[in-house]
Each structure stands twice: as structure tokens, then as C-alpha cells.
Amino acid sequence: MxxxxxxxxxxxxxxxxxxxxxxxxxxxxxxxxxxxxxxxxxxxxxxxxxxxxxxxxxNRYMTVLWSILPLVGLLEHAGLPQASRTFIGRLGVNTPGHVLWLYFLLRQITAALGLTSLGGQAQMVRPLLAPMVEEAALRMKKQPLPDELSQKLKAEAAAVDNVAVFFGEDIFLAVASILLMETVLENAGLRISPWHLSFWAIPSALMAAAVTYIRMKRLDRAIGRRNRP
Structure with missing residues (x-):
């Protein structure tokens, strides 16, 4: 066949x-x-x-986004990660889970308002969020971080950004995914208002926030257990 x-x-x-x-x-x-x-x-x-x-x-206008990468590199070379570590120390946020949870809320709220470009892996997670999380872990452990833990924290930072924007952006009425779902449903004979689709994206976003909060609490407890003799 x-x-x-x-x-x-x-x-x-x-x-x-x-x-x-x-x-x-x-x-x-x-x-x-x-x-x-x-x-x-x-x-x-x-x-x-x-x-x-x-x-x-x-779709060459998409390549305009690449222009931000040299800018991020220059900022990193100029000491942006070190500045973010100092900033998180002044805030008094002492655990990685707290840093990630606060960022998750900020990222999800801004995504729900349509401001999805305020965050991202290249422009926010690598130069700002990841150093903040590592600095919080250093203050919590009071000793150098093992490479395994450092990589895990970076992965958690990237995951938090992805999950927050994924579940938050559908609340915004004019996001592409809402318009795509409306078109697909309309072609299938189901006429559903974009307002209706946006409204029912809220429970999923709240559930994602709750699951992330639990995961961040477990992350802090796991790091705390590593400090015990």
C-alpha cells in the first residue's frame, strides 16, 4: 500500500x-x-x-526582531546581569520561587493586556530573570550554586515565561490565536464571539497560575532541603 x-x-x-x-x-x-x-x-x-x-x-518584517539580539549582547557585556542581581538583592526577595512567581504574574497580566513583547527568552529571561533567580538562590543557599542547580533555575525561568504568555495572551481579544479559533469554528458552522473565547480563557490562565505557584513552592523547598546537612 x-x-x-x-x-x-x-x-x-x-x-x-x-x-x-x-x-x-x-x-x-x-x-x-x-x-x-x-x-x-x-x-x-x-x-x-x-x-x-x-x-x-x-514575512521579512519578522527579521526586524533579530535586531534586538545585538542590543541584548551589548547590555550583557556592559553588566546588565550584574545590575539585575544587585536589584533583586535590594528588593529583599530571598527565594528563587518568589522571583519566578512575581515574574509569572507580571508576564501573564501584561500578556492578557496584549503586551506580549514586554517579555521573552532573549530580551528578558537570559539577561534579567535568570541572573535574578540565581542571585536569590545564592542568598538562600549562602554558598556557590552547583552547575546542575544553576541549569535547572535557568530552565525554570524559561518555562515560567513560556507558560505565562501562553495562557495569558488568549485573554486579549485581538490576539491571533483568538481570531484563528473564531475562524475555524465559523468554518465548522459554529458562530462564537471573540469576547466569549477570551472570557473562557480566564479559567485556564488562573489554573496555570495556581499550578505555577505550587511548583515554585516545591522548588524553594527542594533547594532548602539541599542546604540541610
């Missing part, structure tokens, strides 16, 4: 899974996945490259 072209295009998803699992450069993985999807759909190599080039130039 011969597989249909529509099923063969799923190999592009397999390329992403394997590439991410093997920790290959993510940009290379995405390009290979796009090429695989085009080729499996029956397109030639030239047509596949042309398709990728077309959508890249059609």
Missing part, C-alpha cells in the same frame, strides 16, 4: 522531533523540516527552495 503525499509530509514533523532531540542547531532543523515537507508533497528541490524563499521575503 503506497502512502499518500499528504501523509508523507508528516516526515517534516519527524525531522523536527529528531533534530530537537539531537540538539542540532534549531534554524538548520527548521530549514531541513521545511525542505522535507515540500519534497514529500511532490515538489522539486528547486520549487521547495523557491517556496521557502517566497515565505521568508513575504
Amino acid at each position: 503506497q502512502a499518500s503525499p499528504s501523509l508523507l509530509t508528516l516526515f517534516g514533523l519527524a525531522v523536527i522531533v529528531v533534530g530537537v532531540g539531537a540538539r542540532i542547531n534549531i534554524m538548520l532543523v527548521i530549514i531541513l523540516s521545511a525542505l522535507t515537507t515540500c519534497l514529500c508533497s511532490g515538489a522539486s528541490l528547486v520549487a521547495a527552495i523557491a517556496t521557502i524563499g517566497h515565505y521568508f521575503t513575504a
